[in-house]
Amino acid sequence: MNKLTINDIAKLCGVGKSTVSRVLNNDPKVSEKTKQHVLAVIKQYNFKPSRSARAMRGIENKVIGIIVTRLDSSSENRVLRGILNRLEELGYEHFITESRFDIELVQEHLYSFEQRQIDGIIVFGFSGLGQKILQPYSSKLVAIAQYYPALTSIYYDDQGAIRLLLERLYQENYRHIGYIGIHKQDYTTGYLRYQSYMDFCAAHQLSPNACLGELNYLTGYALTAEILQQPNTDAIVCATDSLAFGVNKFLQEQQRDDIQVCSVGNNPLLKFLFPQNISINFGLFRAGQSAVELLINLLATGQKTHCCIPSNFE
Template identity: 50%
Template sequence: MQNRLTIKDIARLSGVGKSTVSRVLNNESGVSERTRERVEAVMQQHGFSPSRSARAMRGQSDKVVAIIVTRLDSLSENLAVQTMLPAFYEQGYDPIMMESQFSPALVEEHLGMLARRNIDGVVLFGFTGIDEAMLAPWRDTLVLMARDAPGFASVCYDDEGAITLLMQRLYDRGHRHISFLGVPHSDVTTGERRHLAYLAFCEKHRLTPTAALPGLGMKQGYDTVASVLTAETSALVCATDTLALGASKYLQQQGRDALQLASVGSTPLMKFLHPES
């Protein structure tokens, strides 16, 4: 079995001194971009990362946690992050924020960089397309948000339950023409699960489903909501608060303020504009 490489080995393979490797590891200045890329390439090729014991001996236990969100402008994810930060600060951890933009390749790139810097842990907001094999090295130090994966700590939303609860409350209030605005099924959780829950409720209660799946953005909600409205529509369920905000602007412009609007989420802006929803 091959022995674990040391900083001295990486320096030799890269053709630089140990101090240069240390500066690259600590992301310090004083190293040319070309040299930095060469050292990082050698470390990646050999799967090198300095041991935690070595870091501790040098007094370099940084206590840093990375939070990888799908979008920096995601209202729901920002709310979740806001609840995490005080807990991290209380335990002496410094959080850093990163964005995946729903790109598995970008997640892999972020995780590779974080591994080389010996980050203490990762909170990853999951999405469809992430390969569990990519996450395997982080099994003990990663928490997956909004997705579940065998062997990983995860925090998941009850997508089906949330939609069913909204539909039941609307049904109990006498609504029988309930439309739905959602997300494409390429998003398994927010998209497929919530849409299927809506369809299942409609089938169970013999309601006629009227749905569109435009996406996640406010403008998509605004541009698409008209396609799910009929003269009989008395209520609208949106898969996210963001979609609901876009839909609400259209409803106000069309003078349909009486239509009951319901959505999944807890966005302060939504509560402010529609306290009754």
Template identity: 30%
Template sequence: MDLVTILDIAKMANVSRTTVSRVINNSGYVSEEVRERVMKVIKDTGYVPSQQAKSLRTKETKVIGVILPRISTETASKIVAGIDEVLSKEGYQILLATTNLQVEKEIEYLRLLVNRHVDGIIFVATNILPEVVEEIKQVQVPIIVVGQNMPDVSSVFNDDYHAAKFLTELFIKRGKKRIAYIGVPETDYAVGVERKRAYLDALTEYHIEVNEKWVVHGSFEIESGYQCMKEIIDKSETLPDAVFAATDRIAIGAMSLLKEKNINIPDEISIASIGASDISKYVTPKLTTIDFENVRAGKAAAELLLSKIKGETIKKEKIILSYRLREGNSI
């Protein structure tokens, strides 16, 4: 059969085009007998309503834009998996955009997705730059930010501060007092600022002096962890007895350097981090790390976005996710 149109359905069912439209969109009164007759014709012909035409009627596209800093990271893939699990059940499709950590791209994709008439946007953010915040506030569709507590914007984010403080205190309670820290640039507020602040606060509260030579910053890459650990060792007269790495990848790089130097983990230097990445289970020794359960972050963001799309009353515009320790053998 040639492509079936809504007019064809109306003729076959001996009803008006408007009646068919009411049956398809479940709007307006149609008698049960007529509804069954129309539905039988639709079933017999295999008619599928045009999504574009339906979008024009309902002003919905059933598409959600998702902006990611990088698509290749494990964190991003888990967040997207959580988003998709929730949205696919509601008949939504996902349109992915990756910024490669470029602010200009973030703004460009925000505007592009709005022009594509998506029903909503989930923005996985790595910073809270004023120009990005301002652009988000101008967006005319429901939007959820993931990963950062963005001012005046609905956000789903991790409890980075308390997780990092818990991990630092874990070192202290295990008898460690010379604790180094390897962090990331502070343009990333959650990972770069909050985790470092928690580390410093914990040392202060336990009256442990901060050794500035043991507080270094690199990037998110494994190689950066290696180089930062080398920097700490090269400029230290006394070695730290523990290293808090801001991410698992940094920790793995640091562990590689320690092994090259024949420094035993954890007997001489303990190490722990945040991320609970898959690879952290397979390094030796097995890495002690904090699990933020990123799939759950994606689910929470999708559920919050759906509530906003449906116009439901939102009880919490800010969702702070909990954390749990996944203990290995590195402390």
């Protein structure tokens, strides 16, 4: 069979050429029923729009697809700003989609990018998103926030960040340090950061006092009361700034200014509202720019590389 054109797909679907074009461009005005029907035909016939068709639409530069987990994540938005800043400098086009930690949504977005002949892909990884799902796109994909051995990936020094906070507190003579984190099912922000706290306590003969929950400020607020059940608590380390918002709010309401709070993230709003909070930063904007640089290298050479973003105080 000769290679199908967009006109052929339109006839097979019983719709106009413009409708197929709008589906390919993810136009929200297309009804979900029509969209799914057109995508099913496209998948059945393995249709891919030609480069010339892309050029006619004015898309001559490289196009990068970006899959974030949450558009309302302050940390991911700082990484995203780094990505977009570098893409703008290069004159690249981009698509941004959201996975909401849904593996099936990631697969849908990847398939959509493939149909549009996206030149490169940047994916924000999360626990549960296995390497196997991403590997078919490994020749043009960079993952952020998770380490994938067979993929080009940028990840954070989660254990080192918690260790740096604890070392600072220890040097300042804090000895009853609580920890508020998220469930260990999340490997990086959850398990690795919690384990770093536990390892530090064991190495320095400190009594651990840890509570784990969801990744939001309400969890931080609620779990602070549990941490303070140990009456000698003089500091609390939070796995993220989101948790620290809740912790600081609880302590403020209780008029407890005797407890030092630390967190990972360096959120500007947190520093404005609670300037006494000690934060550590991964250099998220820089991580976004580095992701683009790794992608450019991958597309040019095919060489897969890894980059660990260190943490530091600012």
